[in-house]
Amino acid sequence: MSPLVSPRVFSEMEVARHCTKYSCWVLLGTKVYDVTGFLRMHPGGEALILHRSGNDVSLEMEGPPHRHSENARRWMEQYYIGELDTDSNADETQTVRERRKTQEHTVDEEPSPLSKCSQVDLDTDLVDWRKPLAWQVGHLGEKYDTWVHQPVDRPIRLFGNDFLEASTKTSWYIVPAVWMPLVFYLSWYCYTTLALETTRLFASTDYSVLVHKYSFPLIFIMGMVMWTFIEYCIHRFVFHMRPPAHNYYLITIHFLLHGQHHKSPYDGSRLVFPPGLASVVVGSFYLLLTKAFPETLGVSLFVGGLFGYVVYDMTHYYLHYGSPQRNTYLYSLKAYHVKHHFEHQRAGFGISTTLWDHPFNTVIPEQTF
Structure with missing residues (x-):
């Protein structure tokens, strides 16, 4: 997301509503992430993320059982969709979380359109993702291995x-x-x-x-x-x-x-x-x-x-x-x-x-x- 654009702000109650495999959001501090598209990729299985949906996963990222790597943290930034409104009603949020957790996850929901956010910063990356990459990467030189x-x-x-x-x-x-x-x-x-x-x-x-x-x-x-x-x-x-x-x-x-x-x-x-x-x-x-x-x-x-x-x-x-x-x-x-x-x-x-x-x-x- 471009630094010139103000991030969207979500209430705690709104974040808490997204706790199904069709729309799963998590928090990292006050940052909100739509990780719906990552559920089946997660090496620990989708249940581990769903169990923590709508909640802050900072402790899980730090470990135990293991501390997530810098690449894992960088990967997560691709799902960033906005910031948490810390002034929202906490009691009402908890009620929503409890109600949603007890519901059957059989309702077909459309994936959140916010999950279609840009995966790569097209303006700052070392290659131009708007063009084919095959003939670009050779010019990266010593930066290639890290990239x-x-x-x-x-x-x-x-x-x-x-x-x-x-x-x-x-x-x-x-x-x-x-x-x-x-x-x-x-x-x-x-x-x-x-x-x-x-x-x-x-x-x-x-x-x-x-x-x-x-x-x-x-x-x-x-x-x-x-x-x-x-x-x-x-x-x-x-x-x-x-x-x-x-x-x-x-x-x-x-x-x-x-x-x-x-x-x-x-x-x-x-x-x-x-x-x-x-x-x-x-x-x-x-x-x-x-x-x-x-x-x-x-x-x-x-x-x-x-x-x-x-x-x-x-x-x-x-x-x-x-x-x-x-x-x-x-x-x-x-x-x-x-x-x-x-x-x-x-x-x-x-x-x-x-x-x-x-x-x-x-x-x-x-x-x-």
Whole structure:
């Protein structure tokens, strides 16, 4: 909000009325925030915010159980809608809160139009959000790394050309629709080929081991585990490389590959990989595995890895938009991944699993949760 425009003032009673998942407001001191659009993104689940709707969340922001990061506080400012009128009637406000909390949340309400406030200060940001960003970010130089790790809740336009822009966006269901038929076909092919008992793994020219059809599930699982390692390495060493501040092209490539996701982590159209881009990586690993091992064994490992990739992409999407139950594996994984985005960008590289963060010492400290 521009400093030249006086902020809107709300009474305590008006703030207290907004305590449903269709319109949820909270206070931070005397500042009012409409966090309706953030409910399902919150790593702790929407219930934690709804329970505190209409109230001051200053203590929760400071912790325990954890102190919210500066990025989390900066993110919250995107939902700022005005100031609290501290002279409003407190008794009447409490009555409204109690009455609203006991009502059934089944009434369909229109989202507050105030939630459509500007997500980015278009006049002061380092890039011009009115134009495609792909060719701008390379000019940020040494400011790029700090800028790209200050997330915003705003869609990103990468390219001016509509066709090129559309090619960078993918709906989540496209991933299983494209790759799962191939997983099923190759699984059937590998199992039936192994059943012919002609596939042997040679330890030397004089000694070989028959690869039996019943070993296919184990090989498939080995392929999935192999993928989790590949996932970790790509995320850590490719997606989180630090492009030299003076290199316009490497900064641009980094932004297109992964930087745009950290800048706008809730852009739902860019949470999974476009099949065209993924096919280059998938095809490369297919050729590598079939050259390194007997063909059927290599394909068996590959199809397990391909299924692992599908699980990874679906898990990644769910960690951003799902609302897992508390005290479940996905709940802890979601909290872990959100910490990676908002506070620990140089750690927590595991997405579908935190397995490889442990031996490579990139685990996000537990005390930060």
